[in-house]
Amino acid sequence: MVLKLYLDYMSQPCRALDMFMKMSKIPFVVHPVALRKGEHRQDWFKKITPLRKVPVLQDDNFYLTESIAMVRYLAGSYPTEALYPKNLKLRAKIDEYLEWQHVNTRILSSKVFLIENLKIPLEPLETAVENMEKMLYQLETMFLKDKDFIAGDQLTVADIFAICELMQPTMSGRDIFEGHPKLREWFQRAKAATQPHFNEAHAVFNASAARVQNKL
Ligand SMILES: N[C@@H](CCC(=O)N[C@@H](CS)C(=O)NCC(=O)O)C(=O)O
Structure with missing residues (x-):
């Protein structure tokens, strides 16, 4: 099956x-x-x-x-070498990000999305934005550094998870990369490297974002 x-x-x-x-x-x-x-x-x-x-x-x-x-x-069973290489050190760097992102990229960008768009009063929006900013700073300085992609010079599954999470707080039209030019360039690079799949996977999200932004 x-x-x-x-x-x-x-x-x-x-x-x-x-x-x-x-x-x-x-x-x-x-x-x-x-x-x-x-x-x-x-x-x-x-x-x-x-x-x-x-x-x-x-x-x-x-x-x-x-x-x-x-x-x-x-x-374990499919040809995922390009996006999740077997090389021990490379895979460990990808895993390092994938473990970190759960309670950092994911939680902190989701909170901004949930408060701003779904009006769930988890905490003041300013607090959520401040915490997301700290996460973006860490993503840039601890993970991306001066590399093209999170784990090196090639796109990996770490970048895919990161760009999908970072789309969530942009639903309202918020520019999350203001003050983070390096992250903006990386995001565009990763997005380009994943086409047409990025656009296909985000069609529903983009349609929803357009509706939200037209109401603003
Ligand atoms: N850590 C899980 C997260 C799964 C998760 O939180 N899914 C959300 C959507 S992004 C969900 O199904 N939420 C429904 C709910 O909590 O009621 C993963 O990476 O798969």
Whole structure:
């Protein structure tokens, strides 16, 4: 049976997985799970994952949650060398970012998105923006440094996860790279290196962003 990816294109790890699999030429089918319609809370999805979160990868009767675990699982059986190389030190640098991003890039950019767009009062927007700024500074100085991409001179899955997460706080038209010219250049470089998959994976997000920005 062909692999199945349960996803919602509004979700950052879902978009990253979709791009990673397509760029690695891994055959799979998409099973959409519309979060805004609450489909992830329906009984059929709860049977697949009690966590009720997307993405979920299905390989026959094997189900896997957690996007980074999926990257590692797929790397065991598919040609992912270009985006997730086996070289120990290179892979360790990619993993270093993938471990860091959960509670940094992801949480801190998501918070700005959730407060600004979904009006969820987690904390004052200024606090969330300040914390996102600190994260962007660390991303630039600890991970990117003077390299073209996070792990070196080639695009890897680390860049794919990073650019998908960093799209989320741009929903309102916010320019998150103001004062971060190096990050802006890297973002554009990574985006160009992942086309046409970046645009395809972000079509739903971009349509939603256009609606939000037209209302402003
Ligand atoms: N650490 C998980 C995060 C999964 C996650 O938080 N998914 C969100 C969408 S981005 C979700 O399904 N949220 C639904 C909910 O929490 O109700 C991964 O990397 O796969």
